[in-house]
Amino acid sequence: MSIRTILVVDDSPTERFFLTDILRKNGYEVLNANSGEEGVAMAKARQPDLILMDVVMPGLNGFQATRMLNRDPQTQSIPVIMCTSKGQETDRIWGLRQGAVEYMVKPIVAQALIARIRALG
Secondary structure, eight states: OOOOEEEEEOSOHHHHHHHHHHHHHTTOEEEEESSHHHHHHHHHHHOOSEEEEOSOOSSSOHHHHHHHHHHOTTTTTSOEEEEESOOOHHHHHHHHHTTOSEEEESSOOHHHHHHHHHHHO
């Protein structure tokens, strides 16, 4: 699978800008969503190759959104990397159980993120 388009789901404009900048500098097309609800809707409509998902968001949190995406036949083949401030081992395990393929704790290191994306695609 070749990864070209990445959806960034994060309620923080600063985090979205940071991740978008890293991804664009590495040649990826980037879509942005500022909530779990918007992220799920955009994933269905645009079918990105990968989703970077925050966990702590108002409304639908990243765990819930990832579980919804993973259970929906329309989106279940889209890999999700959780990018979150929740660094406990129980959070990582729970995120992976919801369907995430990777779990990264903020602050995100650009080189590590790009390496994980390249490993997937």
